[in-house]
Amino acid sequence: MRNISKVLVLHILMLGFLFAQHGSTTDGVSWQDAIVKLKEGNSRFITSSPSEKHYLKDVETTAGGQHPYAIVLTCSDSRVPPEILFDESIGRLFIIRVAGNIVTPELLGSIEYAAEHLGSQLLVVLGHTKCGAVNAAIAGGEAPPNIASILKHIQPSINLAKSEKIDAEHFTDFVIHRNVLYQIKAAMQESDVLKELAHKGTFHISGALYNVSNGEVSFMPEEQTTPTHGEEKPHSETKPHSETTPKEEHK
Numbered sequence: 001m002r003n004i005s006k007v008l009v010l011h012i013l014m015l016g017f018l019f020a021q022h023g024s025t026t027d028g029v030s031w032q033d034a035i036v037k038l039k040e041g042n043s044r045f046i047t048s049s050p051s052e053k054h055y056l057k058d059v060e061t062t063a064g065g066q067h068p069y070a071i072v073l074t075c076s077d078s079r080v081p082p083e084i085l086f087d088e089s090i091g092r093l094f095i096i097r098v099a100g101n102i103v104t105p106e107l108l109g110s111i112e113y114a115a116e117h118l119g120s121q122l123l124v125v126l127g128h129t130k131c132g133a134v135n136a137a138i139a140g141g142e143a144p145p146n147i148a149s150i151l152k153h154i155q156p157s158i159n160l161a162k163s164e165k166i167d168a169e170h171f172t173d174f175v176i177h178r179n180v181l182y183q184i185k186a187a188m189q190e191s192d193v194l195k196e197l198a199h200k201g202t203f204h205i206s207g208a209l210y211n212v213s214n215g216e217v218s219f220m221p222e223e224q225t226t227p228t229h230g231e232e233k234p235h236s237e238t239k240p241h242s243e244t245t246p247k248e249e250h251k
C-alpha cells in the first residue's frame, strides 16, 4: 500500500515536472493559486535560487496565444522588473507599468482586456519603497503638465496622510502603502467589467509592496483590500479618515 502511494506521488511529481518543462498553459489558474505562484517566485528570487529558464522555448510555446496567470500593475521604476522579481518567464505575467502604479482609463482598459479576454484572475497592484513618483507628489510644487497628470492620482493618499497627521519619518511609506489601496479601489470602482468578474468569483485584486533594498515582495493582508470585491467604494466611505474619491480627482 505504501509502495503504491509512493508510485502515485512519483507520477504526480513527474507530470508536474513535464508540465512545467513545456511552459504549460496558465489558463484557468485561480487567483488564489496565482498569489501562491507569485509568492513562491519571489521567494526563489530573494534566495538566489531561480528556476531554469528556456526563453526561446517559451517564445515558441506562447506564439499561438497567451494565458498570463496574473496581471501586475506596478511602477516604471527600473528597480522593479516584475518578471525578474517574481522569477517568471515569457507569457506568464501581463504587466502594466506607469510611474506611481496609478489607475487611469487607458491602464484600466489594459487590465480589463487581460481579465476578460486572457483569463487572468488576479491583479496585483505593486507599489515599492523609495518611489520617486510618490516623493515628487509629496514634494509638490509646479510640475510639467504630463507629469502633473500622474501626480494628481497620488494626491488623495497624501491628503490622507496629512489628515491622519502621519509624522515625517513615516510619511512617505504611509503614502506608498495607501496609494496602492487607493488604486485598488479606483480600479474596482471605475470598471464594470472587473466588478462583474469579481462578483462571479473569477477576479481579485491584491495589494503588495516591493522593497528595493532587499528584493522582497510583501503581500498586504486580504482584509485591507476587501473593497476590491466592489462592496465598498471610496466615495461611499463614511469613516472620518476616508480618502478623496478617484472620481473627484478626475474632475
Ligand SMILES: [Zn+2]
Pocket (backbone or CB within 6 Å): 075, 076, 077, 099, 100, 101, 128, 130, 131, 132, 133, 134
Ligand atoms: Zn515608483
